[in-house]
Amino acid sequence: MRIKFRARLSLLLLALFVLVQLPTFFAFYYATRQSALTQAQTRLASGARVFADLLSTRGAQLLDAVQITTADFGFKQAVATGDTPTIHSVLYNQGHRISADLMVLTDLDGRVVAGLDAGGRSMPVGDWATLVAHADAPAAGTTMTLINGRPYQLVIVPVRAPTRIAWVGMGFALDDKLAHSLKDLAGVEVTFVARDAGGQRWLSSTLPAPGDTERQALFDAAAGPGRAAQPRMLALGGQEYFTQWQPLQGGDGMLGALLQFSRSQALATYRSLEHELLLIAGLSLIASLAGALWLSRNVTRPVSQLADAARRIGHGDYLGTVEVQHNDELGELAHAFNGMQRGIARREQQIAHAAFHDNLTALPNRASLQQALVDALVRAGNAGHTLAVLMLDVDRFKEINDTMGHAIGDRVLVEIGRRLRAGLRDEDMLARFGGDEFVVLMEGIAADELVQRAEQLLATVGEPILAEAMELFLDVSVGMALFPEHGDTAEELLRRADIAMYDAKESRSQLQLYRPGRDAEHLYRLSLVNDLRRAVPNGELLLYYQPKMQLCSRRVVNVEALLRWRHPQHGIIPPDDFIALAEHSGIIRTLTDWVLHEVIRQCAEWSAAGMDIGIALNLSAMDLGSGELPDLLARHLAHYRIDPSQLVLEVTETAVMRDALYSLEVLNRLKACGVMLAIDDFGTGYSSLSHLKRLPVDELKIDKSFVMGMAEDEDDAVIVRSTIELAHNMGLKVVAEGVETEAAMEMLRSFRCDSAQGYLISRPMAAADATRWLAAATEEFASRPATGPAECGA
Ligand SMILES: Nc1nc2c(ncn2[C@@H]2O[C@@H]3COP(=O)(O)O[C@H]4[C@@H](O)[C@H](n5cnc6c(=O)[nH]c(N)nc65)O[C@@H]4COP(=O)(O)O[C@H]3[C@H]2O)c(=O)[nH]1
Numbered sequence: 001m002r003i004k005f006r007a008r009l010s011l012l013l014l015a016l017f018v019l020v021q022l023p024t025f026f027a028f029y030y031a032t033r034q035s036a037l038t039q040a041q042t043r044l045a046s047g048a049r050v051f052a053d054l055l056s057t058r059g060a061q062l063l064d065a066v067q068i069t070t071a072d073f074g075f076k077q078a079v080a081t082g083d084t085p086t087i088h089s090v091l092y093n094q095g096h097r098i099s100a101d102l103m104v105l106t107d108l109d110g111r112v113v114a115g116l117d118a119g120g121r122s123m124p125v126g127d128w129a130t131l132v133a134h135a136d137a138p139a140a141g142t143t144m145t146l147i148n149g150r151p152y153q154l155v156i157v158p159v160r161a162p163t164r165i166a167w168v169g170m171g172f173a174l175d176d177k178l179a180h181s182l183k184d185l186a187g188v189e190v191t192f193v194a195r196d197a198g199g200q201r202w203l204s205s206t207l208p209a210p211g212d213t214e215r216q217a218l219f220d221a222a223a224g225p226g227r228a229a230q231p232r233m234l235a236l237g238g239q240e241y242f243t244q245w246q247p248l249q250g251g252d253g254m255l256g257a258l259l260q261f262s263r264s265q266a267l268a269t270y271r272s273l274e275h276e277l278l279l280i281a282g283l284s285l286i287a288s289l290a291g292a293l294w295l296s297r298n299v300t301r302p303v304s305q306l307a308d309a310a311r312r313i314g315h316g317d318y319l320g321t322v323e324v325q326h327n328d329e330l331g332e333l334a335h336a337f338n339g340m341q342r343g344i345a346r347r348e349q350q351i352a353h354a355a356f357h358d359n360l361t362a363l364p365n366r367a368s369l370q371q372a373l374v375d376a377l378v379r380a381g382n383a384g385h386t387l388a389v390l391m392l393d394v395d396r397f398k399e400i401n402d403t404m405g406h407a408i409g410d411r412v413l414v415e416i417g418r419r420l421r422a423g424l425r426d427e428d429m430l431a432r433f434g435g436d437e438f439v440v441l442m443e444g445i446a447a448d449e450l451v452q453r454a455e456q457l458l459a460t461v462g463e464p465i466l467a468e469a470m471e472l473f474l475d476v477s478v479g480m481a482l483f484p485e486h487g488d489t490a491e492e493l494l495r496r497a498d499i500a501m502y503d504a505k506e507s508r509s510q511l512q513l514y515r516p517g518r519d520a521e522h523l524y525r526l527s528l529v530n531d532l533r534r535a536v537p538n539g540e541l542l543l544y545y546q547p548k549m550q551l552c553s554r555r556v557v558n559v560e561a562l563l564r565w566r567h568p569q570h571g572i573i574p575p576d577d578f579i580a581l582a583e584h585s586g587i588i589r590t591l592t593d594w595v596l597h598e599v600i601r602q603c604a605e606w607s608a609a610g611m612d613i614g615i616a617l618n619l620s621a622m623d624l625g626s627g628e629l630p631d632l633l634a635r636h637l638a639h640y641r642i643d644p645s646q647l648v649l650e651v652t653e654t655a656v657m658r659d660a661l662y663s664l665e666v667l668n669r670l671k672a673c674g675v676m677l678a679i680d681d682f683g684t685g686y687s688s689l690s691h692l693k694r695l696p697v698d699e700l701k702i703d704k705s706f707v708m709g710m711a712e713d714e715d716d717a718v719i720v721r722s723t724i725e726l727a728h729n730m731g732l733k734v735v736a737e738g739v740e741t742e743a744a745m746e747m748l749r750s751f752r753c754d755s756a757q758g759y760l761i762s763r764p765m766a767a768a769d770a771t772r773w774l775a776a777a778t779e780e781f782a783s784r785p786a787t788g789p790a791e792c793g794a
Pocket of ligand 1: 618
């Protein structure tokens, strides 16, 4: 491809050069040729003039000689007396003086008396009557005529004594000799051509011995059409001649001269010029070819270098540089190319680093770890040593993020990463797997040493972390899987370490080695998510109701609605097993809509049955992130026409804190519908009572973890008591959940808690059971001696 481009460029340059040079060359060539030919024609024309002058001179010579002869007294007497020897002598002497070829004496009627040739010998000259008659004409002078079929230039003058007694004529033959002398003077070929009245032809020429073909061509040229016109080209014996016809006589016969100038002779002077021109053109062509090659090489070499460099960069080699010594655009391009190469190398390094490292902690990331695990498995397989994968997840990290903000969350993650790294051996690998998950790879470690090291890591991370002047105590759950016992692929080991980590969280053991057979449980959870999507349309959800007792009056005027899922295969599933899944998969909004509608419908049903029962329902953090909930609530309330204050919406403090501002806005809009708001699971999150001051809540539910242990644990009792007091001070009602014993109930009463909820009063019941239970409880309450409003109001 590269060669092709260079060849194309060379050819193009060459073609351009030839295109420019060729017309110049041809114009010059044509002009010189034309000039040569014009010169040839000029020569021909001047030759014709010289030819005419020469004939005229010779005519004058003849006239002079004839006049001398006719004036000679002796001659006249000899003519008058018929003295033939004297006549012959005088004619010969005068003719010989001017080298005449013919001397003739005739009587007055043109009968020949004496006819001599150049040697003075008598010769037959035919009948001169016509010639003499013409000579008698007033303008008579030189005449051209054929005598015995041969052309002559003649002068005929009368002999007077004193009257005419005879005619004397002298002539020059138009022969080879004359032709050659004319050629010498005029510089053109001369051919005399003649044909008498009888059709006999004669030809005399300076051309080198013309053959029959050439002779015929010459006769044709003399006799052919347009012979008197401009010179024309005649091919003779492989040569070309400019040919011009010069007529010498009109009349019946034909006599004239063909004047010719050889074309090759005309061009001969230019031949060397032509050769020089061709030489120059040839040299220019070679020079331009060399120039084109040099130029195209000069242009394509840097381009080729750049193409090579591009290929090299394409293969990931960024080491070389493009060396183009040009101070022009190509040099600039090479410079830019080198810059681009450095930029690509730098960015590739950054991308490679970013692709395999976590931005926040700068630890290797998931991709990096997976690759390292694959490599480590090969090493472990070959060396026959063990390999441990530890999956670490920070417990309730989401709450830190939600309540304290992402900046603090990030700092906590960085600190955890730093501590973990510090607690590991150099050869161990630590990666951030995503979110609050970290993974550790340990090669060649025994199971007991592994546990010991994992516990050390837990202890390191468990040290308090200072954030915003608060000490955060973090727990980490660790799941561990070993090669080869728990798997021999990276994917399997990671999945099993993850399963173990979930088990650790659930069992709150913090540390858990993978237990064979746990995969099924994991898969079960995943399949639940799929099934959950169909739970609402399939009518698989139902609500259980758990009574809340007003402690002062011992009456049950409220229940809490608790969701249950009747799974077609697995039976009743408690909310703890699917609410988190619903939240993670985004199905929770559908569930909440269903619960809200069902609770309001149930409330309206009880109300219609004369049972004035308030119902509490649970909202998730994600519900507070939706601005549609207040509108939905308002629509249902309007539709079922229940008293909004009969409805209590329970939200956890963690849910409120996730996006405090937006949650507050949604809570205010919910509150504006007239419903009651309660904070659920109070005491388990990071917020404090002071945070609650800003919320439009009416009630606070103390988490059952404090209430259940209250009778035995002094600390829990203190927490419950102080929470109740502080909540009352803030004008909030307090509900304690998880009341399982009379002792607890008594304590709560003594703490002046407002309401209690727990198994002691009743377990959550299906709607029908709850209706019956509530009816019975109302009856029982009616039969008891009334407790005064003062007791409840105090
Ligand atoms: N050990 C013990 N437990 C008691 C006692 N009294 C009540 N409980 C249990 O404590 C939970 C109280 O509900 P929660 O704190 O709102 O905690 C609820 C609530 O956070 C969530 N949940 C239940 N229904 C819904 C719902 O419709 N929507 C949402 N978002 N969450 C729900 O599921 C959690 C668990 O609900 P449940 O399994 O029904 O468990 C209920 C109830 O059965 C007792 O004396 N001892």
